[in-house]
Amino acid sequence: MNLTQRESIHHYSLLQSILLACPLLILLGIFYLYPLLSLFPESLTHNGSFSLEHYRHFFREPLYGFILFRTVRIAAYVTVICFILGYPVAYVMAYMKNRKLSNLLMLCVLLPFFTSILVRSYAWIVILQTKGLLNSFLLSMGLIEQPLSFLYNEIAVIIGMVHIMLPFMILPVYSVLKNLDRNLLRAARNLGASALKAFFKVTFPLSLPGVGSGVMFTFILSLGFFITPALLGGPKTLMISTLIEQQINRLLNWEFAGAISVILLLTTIVVIAVFDKIVGLDKIYKE
Amino acid sequence: MSQQQNGKVGKFILGTFVGIIFIFLVIPTILVVPMSFTETRYLVFPPEGFSLQWHQEFFTDKRWVEPTIFSLKLASLTTVVSLVIGTMASLALVRGIIPGKRIGHLFFLSPMMIPLIVTAFAVYGMFANLRLIGTLPGLVIAHTIIGVPYVILVIMANLYRFDTSLELAARNLGANAFKTFMYVTLPLIKPGIIAAGVFCFIESLDELVLVLFLVGTTKMTLPLRMFSEIEFRIAPTVAAASTVFIVAAIGTIIALSFIEKKEKSMGLKE
Numbered sequence: 001m002n003l004t005q006r007e008s009i010h011h012y013s014l015l016q017s018i019l020l021a022c023p024l025l026i027l028l029g030i031f032y033l034y035p036l037l038s039l040f041p042e043s044l045t046h047n048g049s050f051s052l053e054h055y056r057h058f059f060r061e062p063l064y065g066f067i068l069f070r071t072v073r074i075a076a077y078v079t080v081i082c083f084i085l086g087y088p089v090a091y092v093m094a095y096m097k098n099r100k101l102s103n104l105l106m107l108c109v110l111l112p113f114f115t116s117i118l119v120r121s122y123a124w125i126v127i128l129q130t131k132g133l134l135n136s137f138l139l140s141m142g143l144i145e146q147p148l149s150f151l152y153n154e155i156a157v158i159i160g161m162v163h164i165m166l167p168f169m170i171l172p173v174y175s176v177l178k179n180l181d182r183n184l185l186r187a188a189r190n191l192g193a194s195a196l197k198a199f200f201k202v203t204f205p206l207s208l209p210g211v212g213s214g215v216m217f218t219f220i221l222s223l224g225f226f227i228t229p230a231l232l233g234g235p236k237t238l239m240i241s242t243l244i245e246q247q248i249n250r251l252l253n254w255e256f257a258g259a260i261s262v263i264l265l266l267t268t269i270v271v272i273a274v275f276d277k278i279v280g281l282d283k284i285y286k287e
Numbered sequence: 288m289s290q291q292q293n294g295k296v297g298k299f300i301l302g303t304f305v306g307i308i309f310i311f312l313v314i315p316t317i318l319v320v321p322m323s324f325t326e327t328r329y330l331v332f333p334p335e336g337f338s339l340q341w342h343q344e345f346f347t348d349k350r351w352v353e354p355t356i357f358s359l360k361l362a363s364l365t366t367v368v369s370l371v372i373g374t375m376a377s378l379a380l381v382r383g384i385i386p387g388k389r390i391g392h393l394f395f396l397s398p399m400m401i402p403l404i405v406t407a408f409a410v411y412g413m414f415a416n417l418r419l420i421g422t423l424p425g426l427v428i429a430h431t432i433i434g435v436p437y438v439i440l441v442i443m444a445n446l447y448r449f450d451t452s453l454e455l456a457a458r459n460l461g462a463n464a465f466k467t468f469m470y471v472t473l474p475l476i477k478p479g480i481i482a483a484g485v486f487c488f489i490e491s492l493d494e495l496v497l498v499l500f501l502v503g504t505t506k507m508t509l510p511l512r513m514f515s516e517i518e519f520r521i522a523p524t525v526a527a528a529s530t531v532f533i534v535a536a537i538g539t540i541i542a543l544s545f546i547e548k549k550e551k552s553m554g555l556k557e
Contacts, residue, residue, distance in 0.1 A: 027372065028435075036406070088305055107537075112313075223402060226402075226496050241402055257408060265402070268405075
């Protein structure tokens, strides 16, 4: 948070500002907002007339409710695991004195950030499949006698998603910790607080804005994940995104897919609004 | 003394924990590199023998070369368009007088938070009506929608970092708004433009969900080629393609850190 947000003196007039924002507004208006809004009337149509049938179908069939619940559950697991794994990493990186090592660690965090989600999901297939790395390791250690199936279940999806989302948690927390005033910690220690107590009373509360944006991004992006569940989850571990794709491409049930899309869209918007209330979305500029 | 020992034990445990997480973070990312040199027709670890045939296939086979070139074209165009209209909108939001700034920037950022499959499905009907499915302009529009939020994030943060005194000085000396931007603002936010451009380029090069819906039947992008290969058979060519991706990513990160160093040495950043 090293940014000192000076009050910027406006030097573009109203007309100039509107002209500057115009191309993006038009592009997003036509090709993004309008199509998203059109999902609502489309999903409320059944046999050519207005009907709530598709929504009724979604909430009547236990399977769909179960898939929605699974999506939220997986997103929650991924967020919690990313926090537990990511916070210590961000902490160690922020307080590391060895410059070379900390640069190397930063490279390691950024590398997955910059490599294809597809490539990484694929790597997990290689590791988790029956003849894969994990099974040959466990077999050679004599821990198991038969290869286990790690792939195509919820755990595989969670592992793959945690791997992709971890940098999204590490980076904002690191950024906040790095810019904390170290004197506060020193003062706490001098006044007799143990290292652990100083951490929980001083460092951790002050790092909460970073935790907030990390948690927010991880949870929101996890709700809409498609590629990882499609590749690692198999047909048995459908999430809402893969369910939408299945309805469109395999079952050609477009109106119902529209209804599921609206449900996912509204879920996401509610989550964003809640986080905006708690964390404040405009905070993301201050990192 | 015992407290010091406690501290050491704590540090050791923390260090080990973090070390394991780094292994978890890095291994799956770089695992495909050695595997891409295998002699076998399928993927194994450890790889058997050493062969460049899969890399050769990636660089010579039409099935791989054409999608790669198309993806590079798409990513370059997307980056240019996103940078231009994204920077313009950021200027309006930070330096302009415009009503509804807060709702405006939420709207501009929302494409990175709304699930891509929802956007893809919604946009599909629109694109079908306008005959944009399977066309380069259509895919550029689609990727610009999700590329612009990165530009807005980076450029707005950059613009907030500088006060407007330099820009105001230029205006007072008689430069018009456009000249002030070209000669004062643009050089100041250049590192941000480069970073935003890299993000956009990678986002477009890697994007699969929008492409799955909007690519039609005649065009093919690199991620789509990889996706269909992964779904049907796991050939080492995918690993070779991934290796090229990873090398490019490492190169990009190193180049970016050089730019950041240069920026720091110019004293523009704390």
